[in-house]
Amino acid sequence: MKISVLYGSTRDYGNTEQLTERVFDGIDVNKIYLNQYFFKDIIDQRHDPEGFDEVDDDYDDIISSIIDSDILVFATPLYWYGMTGVMKRFIDRFSQTARDEKFPDFKERLKEMQVYVIIVGGDSPRKKALPCVQQFGYICDFFGMEFKDALIGEARKPGTIQKDAMALANADNWNRHFKNL
Numbered sequence: 001m002k003i004s005v006l007y008g009s010t011r012d013y014g015n016t017e018q019l020t021e022r023v024f025d026g027i028d029v030n031k032i033y034l035n036q037y038f039f040k041d042i043i044d045q046r047h048d049p050e051g052f053d054e055v056d057d058d059y060d061d062i063i064s065s066i067i068d069s070d071i072l073v074f075a076t077p078l079y080w081y082g083m084t085g086v087m088k089r090f091i092d093r094f095s096q097t098a099r100d101e102k103f104p105d106f107k108e109r110l111k112e113m114q115v116y117v118i119i120v121g122g123d124s125p126r127k128k129a130l131p132c133v134q135q136f137g138y139i140c141d142f143f144g145m146e147f148k149d150a151l152i153g154e155a156r157k158p159g160t161i162q163k164d165a166m167a168l169a170n171a172d173n174w175n176r177h178f179k180n181l
Contacts, residue, residue: 007076019167071115072113076118078128121152
């Protein structure tokens with residue numbers, strides 16, 4: 001079983017990464033730190049007769065790395081009630097990949113994936129992250145992916161996720177779950 005984790009933070013070893021690392025402690029996962037890659041915004045050419053132009057960036061490398069995953073985990077800090085910009089830019093490109101001849105089975109592969117979401121925010125995230133969770137649910141619905149669960153943690157300053165006992169307990173439960181797969 002291959003698990004890929006897409007980290008959407010712009011901070012190294014921030015609260016979201018710390019919580020995610022706790023979830024996957026002792027588990028082999030494919031870690032992708034989106035902020036370490038160069039990929040461009042989507043240029044919407046869905047309705048152009050020629051389709052999408054080829055884009056020279058790292059995006060295809062990321063897709064190649066996750067396309068054979070069984071489980072896809074989106075880990076993002078909560079920015080203005082949604083995912084980070086780097087995570088959103090990455091997901092926006094799914095529209096292009098769905099029509100890309102280099103990835104003819106992209107949509108079919110996504111349908112076989114289970115999705116988990118980890119979100120950490122500082123201002124009542126168990127309430128204010130719900131639109132973000134809902135957005136991931138809609139993305140999964142669109143592609144036929146199975147949305148499994150969301151883990152929400154609360155932390156304001158670096159390292160303060162360690163004070164969120166509920167998130168840590170849920171992370172430990174997720175860890176046991178993933179170890180039993």
